[in-house]
Amino acid sequence: MKSNIRLYTNIGAAAVLLSLASCNVQKYKAPEAELPESFRDITQQDIAQDSMQSSIAKIPYRDFFTDPTLVSLIESGVKNNNDLKVSIKQIESAALSYNRSKWENVPNVNLNLANASINRPSDNSMNGQMFGQLLGKRYIEDYGSTVNISWEADIWGKIKGRKESALAAYLQTQEAAKAVQTQLVAQIAQGYYNLLMLDTQLDITNQNLKLVDNTLRMIIKQQELGITTSLSVLQQENTRDQMLATIPVIEQSIKIQENALSILTGKMPGEIQRTVKLVNMQTPEYKSVGIPAELLSYRPDVKSSELTVRQAFANVKVAKAGMYPALNITAQGGLNAFNFKNWFDIPGSLFGTVAGSLTMPLINGKQLKTQYEQSKIAMEQSEINFKQTVLNAVGEVSNALANIESANKQEVITVGLVARSDKAVTTSTKLFQQDMATYLDVITAQNNKLQAELSLANIKFQKVNSIISLYRSLGGGWN
Numbered sequence: 390m391k392s393n394i395r396l397y398t399n400i401g402a403a404a405v406l407l408s409l410a411s412c413n414v415q416k417y418k419a420p421e422a423e424l425p426e427s428f429r430d431i432t433q434q435d436i437a438q439d440s441m442q443s444s445i446a447k448i449p450y451r452d453f454f455t456d457p458t459l460v461s462l463i464e465s466g467v468k469n470n471n472d473l474k475v476s477i478k479q480i481e482s483a484a485l486s487y488n489r490s491k492w493e494n495v496p497n498v499n500l501n502l503a504n505a506s507i508n509r510p511s512d513n514s515m516n517g518q519m520f521g522q523l524l525g526k527r528y529i530e531d532y533g534s535t536v537n538i539s540w541e542a543d544i545w546g547k548i549k550g551r552k553e554s555a556l557a558a559y560l561q562t563q564e565a566a567k568a569v570q571t572q573l574v575a576q577i578a579q580g581y582y583n584l585l586m587l588d589t590q591l592d593i594t595n596q597n598l599k600l601v602d603n604t605l606r607m608i609i610k611q612q613e614l615g616i617t618t619s620l621s622v623l624q625q626e627n628t629r630d631q632m633l634a635t636i637p638v639i640e641q642s643i644k645i646q647e648n649a650l651s652i653l654t655g656k657m658p659g660e661i662q663r664t665v666k667l668v669n670m671q672t673p674e675y676k677s678v679g680i681p682a683e684l685l686s687y688r689p690d691v692k693s694s695e696l697t698v699r700q701a702f703a704n705v706k707v708a709k710a711g712m713y714p715a716l717n718i719t720a721q722g723g724l725n726a727f728n729f730k731n732w733f734d735i736p737g738s739l740f741g742t743v744a745g746s747l748t749m750p751l752i753n754g755k756q757l758k759t760q761y762e763q764s765k766i767a768m769e770q771s772e773i774n775f776k777q778t779v780l781n782a783v784g785e786v787s788n789a790l791a792n793i794e795s796a797n798k799q800e801v802i803t804v805g806l807v808a809r810s811d812k813a814v815t816t817s818t819k820l821f822q823q824d825m826a827t828y829l830d831v832i833t834a835q836n837n838k839l840q841a842e843l844s845l846a847n848i849k850f851q852k853v854n855s856i857i858s859l860y861r862s863l864g865g866g867w868n
Contacts, residue, residue, distance in 0.1 A: 417702045420772045422779040424681040429787040444679025446687050446863035450574050455671050458663050459581045466577050469655025476566035483559040490555035493548045496540035504533045532732040535723035547710035550703045557700035564693035567867035574866035578857045580650045585667040586850035591639045597839040601629045604831050621828040673856050684782045688864035694778040701768035708761040714749040789859035796852035803845045810838040
């Protein structure tokens with residue numbers, strides 16, 4: 390009995406010493422990312438303004454977008470989009486894994502309700518002859534009900550490391566869902582504005598088609614009067630038919646875009662109701678883009694990449710702890726009897742055992758060492774991926790800002806071009822009626838007007854599309 394007490398005392402002392410040694414385990418430190426003070430082409434005045442205002446990424450999509458139809462589409466997508474639902478289910482699964490990891494410090498307890506066996510050895514065997522002499526029968530019965538307990542002391546933080554890894558994986562699924570929602574909001578908004586742009590293209594084409602038809606009637610009238618030839622009529626008819634041929638293409642694009650929006654909002658392909666025109670649309674404002682450092686705390690993919698580093702760090706701890714001694718304590722107790730009628734005879738059938746073991750791997754083909762080295766490489770890779778994710782994020786914001794600046798400059802020029810083209814159509818039509826201009830002048834003016842108006846509509850769409858990309862690249866749309 391004293392030797393057993395001494396054994397358990399020695400094991401306990403060893404556990405205490407190992408626990409004290411484990412206090413030197415390295416703590417996780419978030420990786421550093423080299424970030425500029427501001428995004429490219431941002432002036433000092435803009436930097437001062439951004440420091441006083443919050444980034445647009447912090448604005449909820451319900452406030453960033455003012456069109457009620459668009460907000461309704463986005464809310465439908467957030468509620469019904471299947472890709473987002475899958476991401477949410479992944480969060481639930483990861484949450485269960487994390488909750489399970491919390492129980493790894495708790496001893497495993499198994500209850501064997503009933504175990505009965507009858508062993509009948511050969512009469513010619515030693516056991517058979519001994520049974521006959523000692524028990525007076527050729528078989529032996531065994532009845533038992535036991536409770537088994539096993540527990541591993543978390544000396545080196547191996548179990549804690551697993552829990553940290555599970556927590557990082559759980560948080561990653563949350564960031565992944567945010568990233569899916571951010572992308573979803575941007576896709577719905579861009580699809581909606583593309584639909585408005587296609588509507589505008591169809592309206593512009595129909596309006597210009599009326600001008601062409603009016604001109605065609607004038608040319609036909611002049612042909613009847615002998616003022617012009619049939620060639621003029623044929624040229625104008627070709628111009629009309631070329632415009633007519635674009636209408637089915639635009640209508641096809643409208644239906645395809647409506648179908649895509651319906652699918653994004655979790656509905657069957659169908660018509661999308663809209664009441665606003667692109668020319669009357671209020672462009673989302675971006676008063677401040679913030680500073681690049683905010684991407685680390687607000688952009689979901691950047692946060693997810695940092696959590697990957699955190700998970701890899703925890704895996705390194707687990708792999709390293711696997712090479713150190715492990716303290717396991719087991720206990721067993723219950724009822725045991727060789728006779729059924731004595732099975733539940735208490736306290737006569739009660740029994741109990743306790744054992745402790747301190748084991749350490751010695752030769753395992755360098756498997757544990759290799760796993761440890763591989764886990765360190767995986768952590769280094771995750772740190773590199775994190776830096777690249779940050780680099781890509783800053784690049785996306787800078788590209789969006791460049792696109793917005795370019796669209797603003799193009800819009801100023803194209804607005805003037807549309808005004809002059811409209812004036813040219815009016816002037817050429819009047820001159821043609823007075824026989825002071827040819828039908829080619831009229832056709833050229835009408836084509837220029839059509840192309841200028843289509844270009845302006847496309848530039849407006851590109852501008853709002855770039856603003857939406859900026860909103861997404863800053864991390865907006867998930868809150």
